Amino acid sequence: MGVFFVYYSITSATPEERATLWQNITKANPLYLLLSISFGILSHLSRAYRWKFLLRPLGYRVKFTNSFMAIMAGYLANLGIPRSGEVLRGASVSTYENIPFQKVFGTIISERVADLIMLLLVIGVALLLQFESLFYFFEEYNINPIWSIFILILLVLIGFGVLKFILRSTSAKLDKLRTFIKGILEGMVSIFKMKKFFAFIFHTFFIWVMYIAMFWIIQYAVPGTKNLDFSVILVAFIVGSFAITVTNGGVGIFPVVIGAVLLFFEVPQQDGEAFGWLVWGTQTVLNIVLGGLSLLFLPILNKTS
Template identity: 50%
Template sequence: MKRKLTRILKIGIPLFLGVFLVWYSLGNSSPEERQRLWESIVEAKTFWIAVSFILGTLSHLSRAHRWKYMLEPMGYQSSLPNRFMAVMAAYLANFGIPRSGEVLRAVTMSTYEEVPFEKGFGTIISERVADLLILMLIIGGVILLQTDELLLYLDQQNINPFYTFLFAIGIVACILLGISIVRRSSWLPFRKIREIAKGLLEGMKSILRMEQKWAFIFHTILIWTLYVLMFYVIKLSLPETSDTAFNIIMAGFVVGSFAVSATNGGIGVYPLAVGGILIFFGVEKNGAEAFGWISWATQTAVVLLFGGLSFILLPLLNNKK
């Protein structure tokens, strides 16, 4: 009963938060503002939305292709279609339970490509580390381009960067303490955790044993370049944002990257966060909010289409397995 309640809360709370934010935002808008927002979305240029859709699809294909460079050093061969469907099914799963997709992705490869779960999951963690490094570089670049404006924004929101830094250090210290306890303890559950961690570590170390490191680096850069382009071309679909500077769009991209993990697939939070940061930098309100909704809808459409097809096709195309 307790486990079932926990699962319901994990799904329900982020979903409720997203729906509430949408309701709250629209509820605080006048009928005229809601009408203008809807008109901006409907009148957006479909060509650039289609371009964004294609770029998003290519980024996921590149991610699926990159994965093989981490699996091959451990001796596992896998097909691109199965890797792509595992990636897309994982993204779709995150709409139900946030962060559950990584587990499903490793389970999928274990089921259809005989990659042990721990090792497959370890490679996924390694991917996330590489992606995090790129995201940190992008954030650093945005901060350098928008230092004065961002400090002003934090001040207006009563956010003290120093306290945030101290909080982050505290979290890291707690994690290190927990790792130390697990490593030294002889308690059976902790021994099982160490066994699982050993398999995860082997998967993570695959990045160091890759023969095609440069190919891996190329696809990592390509993935994030496509992410940025997928987001950027949306500005060309709206007259209100067509002249918006690149550095402002990148500020929206960074905010959106964090917002997408706050609720199931970024429902509610993503379009409001992206729209809010664009408004802060001077973009007209309806255009900024329309940009956020169109960007979120395009990314979601990619996941819904290919993720849904993946759930159907995976067992059909691998029926012998």
Template identity: 45%
Template sequence: MGVFLIWYSISKLSPSDIQSIKTSFQTANYWWVALSLTFGILSHLSRAYRWQFLLEPLGYKPRFANSVMAVLIAYLLNLFIPRSGEFARAATIKKYDKIPFDKAFGTIVAERVADAIMLLSIIGIAFFLQTDLIGSYLFKDKAESSIYSKIFFFVVLPLVGYIGYRFLKKSNNPFIIKVISFVNGLAEGVISILKMKKKWWFILHTLFIWMMYVLMFYAVTFALPETTNLPFEAIIVGFVVGGLSMALTNGGLGTYPVFVASALVLYNVPNNPALAFGWIMWTAQTVMVIIFGLLSFQLIPIYNKYKK
């Protein structure tokens, strides 16, 4: 699907569009891209350190270097087989730090609950900042769209969601039961995090990780003159759209540049520079994951043999 989307998006471009995108790549300020990758590395280190807060109550304390390399291996494998990285991460830490697979995997699931909550929170912020923009599409009268959209998103939708949840809890449909189980799992995950001994450190690291993600996106906007002066709400909307595109194909292959470009165009960024931004952002992230993931594959057995 990702390869098809790449072909489809390129096939729609004229020769002048392709030349414009090439020019953006050639003239981009890659120091800002390097800064973006630095934020990405910090997020990976923080994620590896945060993992220890979940393993410690179980009686395990893996080497920090092993945790970092296990995280990087997981990111690499997720590029090729979705969600395989979580299994590989648990298997890696089992092999080199003797932590049982099921317990390690359970902590990874708890991490994902925290990350899902953060993503949903940022989506909520994006809706809050852009209720007028979204409302202008839903309501014809622009003068009233601001009031109506705020009522719709922050009163009507939550109320309908709550009523719908209460109603669906009584359903016997297998799919609905799975959805309700997922929602209940999120709630249980939040409660378990709040009961942790070092919950505040865990929460701080979670906030730090997601702040680094946003800064990764923000830093690259300074690489191109057309995206330098984007408002804060454009950064958040672009980040959210890019993050959601990652779920459609492996690592956002083919979807990330197109989705991000479609969001930036709403803020008067020309289509070609917007596409160039999306491709620069996606390429930098993907190359970083591949390089550090392959290095981790090579170094983790050598590191543990040396330590032993």
């Protein structure tokens, strides 16, 4: 799918447009790219430290290096199979810290709930700043956010219904599944047992400020986007977040989506797509390098004699 979108974006452009796109990418100011990478690293370090707060109420003190490397290995895995990184991340810490996988995975779910709340908060701010533009954008592309919210709520209710049925069932065939689910729930409720709750909140906000910062700073690397209003950048950030979430790391589709959103705000497509390629490219290279090193060093640093 990603290869198709890359092929489509290249072949649908004229030779002049492709030359402009390539020029925008190759002549981007490296200072802003390095700043974006730095913000990305800070967000990953903060996430690794925040995770320790969730595992501590369960009685486990995880090494910061293991927490960080497990997260980066997970990001690398997400480039291949969407959401597989959460499983690899949980399995890595479970293996090297000797913690039941279901408990580790429960804390990851709690983390994702906190991140979802932050994303909804960012969406709310963007709606306040760009309500009229977003309304016309949804109308032009026949997007109905109300239906999306309704479907999400319905899926959550169905999920709770299935969990309730399994936990209340007395069938012996479901014993292992019940035990597994109870372990996940124990990991999830650890968020309410943290002694450093406000530190967790601080890191949550810090992570998302860094996410936005690593996206925003790239606008100064492309001449056609450096004068964009922050509210426009925020809208592009939200759409890009969804593109990364529903695909394997946003490969191929992320630059196309960002280009389409910025085009709606009268930014030339080649400038918008160059912006998207630079954001996606810098963070993907970061995840490949740190993720690859993490997969290499996790077993080495945790080797037992």
